[in-house]
Amino acid sequence: MTWPATRMPGFPTHPSPKGSTLTHDTLASLGWDALYRTEFEPYADVAVPGRVVRVDRGAADVLTADNPVRVATDTTDEPLAVGDWVALVATDDRRWTVDTVLPRRGxxxxxxxxxxxxxxxxxxxxxxxxxxxxxxxxxxxxxxxxxxxxxxxxxxxxxxxxxxxxxxxxxxxxxxxxxxxxxxxxxxxxxxxxxxxxxxxxxxxxxxxxxxxxxxxxxxxxxxxxxxxxxxxxxxxxxxxxxxxxxxxxxxxxxxxxxxxxxxxTPGLKGVGLWLGDDGLDRAFADIEELVPHCRFSDCRHETEPGCAVLGAIDAGTLPERRLASWRKLQREAVWIAARTDARLRAEQSKKWRAIHQEVRRSGRIRP
Ligand SMILES: Nc1nc2c(ncn2[C@@H]2O[C@H](COP(=O)(O)OP(=O)(O)OP(=O)(O)O)[C@@H](O)[C@H]2O)c(=O)[nH]1
Ligand SMILES: [Mg+2]
Ligand SMILES: [Zn+2]
CATH class of the missing domain: 3.40.50.300 (P-loop containing nucleotide triphosphate hydrolases)
Structure with a gap:
């Protein structure tokens, strides 16, 4: 490990690319592995890999095998996130920009x-x-x-x-x-x-x-x-x-x-507005999920149904009633967030299509 534990002020802006002699050991300490290497392969001739350690407005700090560098981010399609692996390319004025963000694993x-x-x-x-x-x-x-x-x-x-x-x-x-x-x-x-x-x-x-x-x-x-x-x-x-x-x-x-x-x-989270998906909920409430297949009816809503394994566990004192209430609350929230996101996505898409149709009507063709 050669990286200092603290961020250094006044980062040099230009690491020297070493091509195939990159010290992958340093990157390995940051989590770089065989799969990232494969994903990076198409860019390897022109780019160096790096990991985003901090994102500010318009710029980000990225650790590479050689140096920490500061890169402009106004050119990236998608906002960078801390923890992203990126391919950096040199610009004409000897600075670095983000060419691509390697697929996020989560x-x-x-x-x-x-x-x-x-x-x-x-x-x-x-x-x-x-x-x-x-x-x-x-x-x-x-x-x-x-x-x-x-x-x-x-x-x-x-x-x-x-x-x-x-x-x-x-x-x-x-x-x-x-x-x-x-x-x-x-x-x-x-x-x-x-x-x-x-x-x-x-x-x-x-x-x-x-x-x-x-x-x-x-x-x-x-x-x-x-x-x-x-x-x-x-x-x-x-x-x-x-x-x-x-x-x-x-x-x-x-x-x-x-x-x-x-x-x-990270800065403190308020809790509201956190993204919740089904997978995470299923695992966080594994104690309830395990009971569900034992309910008599496959579409049991665990409310009043006879032979409900979830209500049975609450009666038997093996599942706190509070857990069922939390599960319901977070499930409702996840559904709401998904629905709201879908609605926004639809609205944005229809706006985009309206703009395209107007453009077609005006010019008689679709601009490239
Ligand atoms: N007694 C005691 N106080 C602690 C301990 N850890 C943190 N504190 C105090 O808790 C307060 C908040 O600590 P921070 O580390 O700033 O909290 P944070 O989670 O980073 O807060 P944000 O950055 O606002 O999200 C400070 O006054 C700390 O001194 C601990 O182990 N024992
Ligand atoms: Mg803090
Ligand atoms: Zn049930």
Missing amino acids: AIRRAAVTGESQAQVVAANLDVVLIAVPAIPEPRIGMVERMVALAWDSGATPVVVLTKADLVSDPETVVADLAASAPGVDVVAVSAATDGGLDALAGYLQDGRTVCLLGRSGAGKSTLANALLGAEHLATRDIRSDGKGRHTTTHRELVVLPGGGCLID
């Missing part, structure tokens, strides 16, 4: 904001999502369930991290509550204040792996990231200011950990 996405049909990508190509849940105030289970679903949806493995464990006398109880709401998901208690539990995270942070921190504002994400970095690299909330409703972290950033692995810190 991403954390936020549902479309007003006027857009496309989901916004929070971070791409993740192996693990650490869901930061502070011990105080008392965890909101619904939010945790939602983030677990979101993480599964991204193709990554979620891990629930109880942060600020030093603030409660019985973190084990909170861990048990969280575990009940996240079946099949590891739950780890940590304290950045005492460094307690940090070694339990080491197993997830390995060379070549990408780990993303997710959680509401003030959950302790950047503090945890700094503890893992062993440096005060990321800004954290001042302990003296009450900081209510304020986001300390304002941009997403990928940092390379000294012990190996890439860590992405």
Whole structure:
């Protein structure tokens, strides 16, 4: 590993392409593997591969095998996301631009904001999502369930991290509550204040792996990231200011950990407007999904039907009623988000076609 753990100010803007002698070891530490190499093959003659570590308005920082570089992004068709693998080409004025974004293996996405049909990508190509849940105030289970679903949806493995464990006398109880709401998901208690539990995270942070921190504002994400970095690299909330409703972290950033692995810190998520797909929901509610095939009727709605295995488990006390309520709520939300996105997509398409028809009528032909 040759990359410094912190971002260097004043990046050189021009790495020297070395063609076939690229030090793929450095890229491997960032997660570059045989499949990416194959996907990059068509560009290999003219381009160098790199990983996006930070995106600003109009520009992004990209790590390449040689140098970190800053690239203009106003030429890319699709907005870049932190974690993207890109092919960079040199321009005439000896700068670099993004030629293509290699296919994303998965991403954390936020549902479309007003006027857009496309989901916004929070971070791409993740192996693990650490869901930061502070011990105080008392965890909101619904939010945790939602983030677990979101993480599964991204193709990554979620891990629930109880942060600020030093603030409660019985973190084990909170861990048990969280575990009940996240079946099949590891739950780890940590304290950045005492460094307690940090070694339990080491197993997830390995060379070549990408780990993303997710959680509401003030959950302790950047503090945890700094503890893992062993440096005060990321800004954290001042302990003296009450900081209510304020986001300390304002941009997403990928940092390379000294012990190996890439860590992405993100600004606090409010939870609403997160993109939810069916796959993520099915996995986050695996305890309910397992029961469904045992319902007497294949179209059981788990409401009043006789022989319903889900209601049976609630009666027997093996499934908390709250889980069924959460599942219903998030399913409704997923349906709503999908419908809204479809409607926007249709509206945009019909607008495009109207414009084309007008153009055809005016000029008698379709412009190339
Ligand atoms: N007691 C205690 N306080 C902590 C711990 N970790 C973080 N904090 C405090 O929690 C506050 C918020 O921490 P941040 O790391 O800035 O939170 P964040 O999740 O990055 O917040 P945003 O960037 O706004 O999303 C700070 O005042 C930290 O000092 C911990 O392990 N124990
Ligand atoms: Mg932060
Ligand atoms: Zn049923």
